Amino acid sequence: MANVNHVAIVGPLPPPAGGMANQTKQLASFLEAEGLKVTVVQVNPPYQPKWAGKIPMFRAFVRLIQYQRALKKQLADVDVVHIMANSGWSWHLFAAPAIKVAKRLNKAVVLNYRGGYAADFFAKSWSSVRKTMDLVDDIVVPSSFLQDVFQQYGKQSRVIPNVLNQARFNPESRQASMKPRVIVTRNLEEIYDVETSIRVFAGILQAFPGAELKVAGTGPELSALEQLSKSLGISEHVEFLGRLSPDEIAALYKSADLMLNTSVVDNSPNSLIESLACGTPVVSTNVGGIPKLVTDQHDALLANPRDAESLIKLSLSLLEDNSERERLTKNGLLTVEKFSWSNVWQALASCYQAAYVGAKND
Known part of the structure; x- marks a missing residue:
């Protein structure tokens, strides 16, 4: 893809193997297969030092400091920053700081927002969320349901479905069960x-x-x-x-x-x-x-x-x-x-390029 050679994905990784963590890991693998250099900035790394994880308030402070340092270091040389975002504290602790650091570094930012609580979260926190969201170059959501939520708040977004690993999830080798x-x-x-x-x-x-x-x-x-x-x-x-x-x-x-x-x-x-x-x-x-x-x-x-x-x-x-x-x-x-990588990649490549060009023209 012309101009865009290095993408950073900011998001969680397994363990635990939740939906967003799996999507982050899978997306990185597929992008690398397309020839892009990919850096993953993990928002849920193991606590360092390990004993910090046993102290509730202190561990949050330690993780935030380490996360901010990782963002500044790992986003320095990328072309596009792809941020996996969710509602609630996840937004304030992980997505918002990543957006702010990326824009201070003059990087193109693609916000990949997901989560069924978006409407409730926006209703309570839109005034603060909007200020940070105004900084991004493009917003991606996995469903028209979320696209409608963003539209209610005057934000345009593009639907790019979650990618399905068809090599793993397919009807081959189904096992007939003896009982339901x-x-x-x-x-x-x-x-x-x-x-x-x-x-x-x-x-x-x-x-x-x-x-x-x-x-x-x-x-x-x-x-x-x-x-x-x-x-x-x-x-x-x-x-x-x-x-x-x-x-x-x-x-x-x-x-x-x-x-x-x-x-x-x-x-x-x-x-x-x-x-x-x-x-x-x-x-x-x-x-x-x-x-x-x-x-x-x-x-x-x-x-x-x-x-x-x-x-x-x-x-x-x-x-x-x-x-x-x-x-x-x-x-x-x-x-x-429609969830196959070939379809998702075509839409995502267009999104990255548009965000990159838009950021350069700002």
Whole structure:
């Protein structure tokens, strides 16, 4: 790409292997494969010294100082700074400082904003957020849902989907299960409402007594969810797998008959796309950007949040109707094509070039 040879990505890296961390790592790898030099400025490095991580207030101060130093040093020679941003404290602690340092160094800045809480965050903090956001050269969001949020605040953005690793997430080598296998691949946090997924599975189990539920993820709700499984009398059918590697997650998708997503807040969850790419049908809530990510009755089945009864009915309709499951699976594989690297790279290269030229002309 003319003029742009060196890109810095500012964002988290695994561990833990969350959505943004995985996207940061994956994006760096794909950009390097295109011949670009890539520098990753990690916002969540291990604490140095290690003992600092045991002191809550002190560790935040240490990390902030080290982060500021890393930004000044590692952004000095780059052409474009690609900042992975989110709402809340993540914005104030990581995204905003990176924008300010990059612009003081006269660098082109591409803000890659994500997160289902954007509307709430902007409503509370827009006056301070806007001042920093005005400094960036381009804004990228992974969904039209977030694009609409930015538009409400007078900010133009371009939609560039999250990239899907098709070498990992594909329908090849699917494993036929002897009994219905339902999976959940979200962290065990309130916003993902895994409680409803467990209640939905209890309903599925009444129709399919041999069914099993595999839950991949970690979080503060683990104990409560384990207790719920026991109280519903289904604990012997439910397995909490903890945090899995990307390859293990792909294998889990390929072993499943149904993926359940019962989140109450969401934007453009990678888990839905990864599931569809592996040929696993999806039953999900219709919150946030999900109805713009998939289409109800076309490539997924959607219901209102916390509506366990409707989610049970949709799940059973898929498990009981092979032709319906095959139709949704076929459409889902077509949907995920837009997340291929070739499509994402074409849009991203144009974005980088425009930001670079714009910054040079300022």
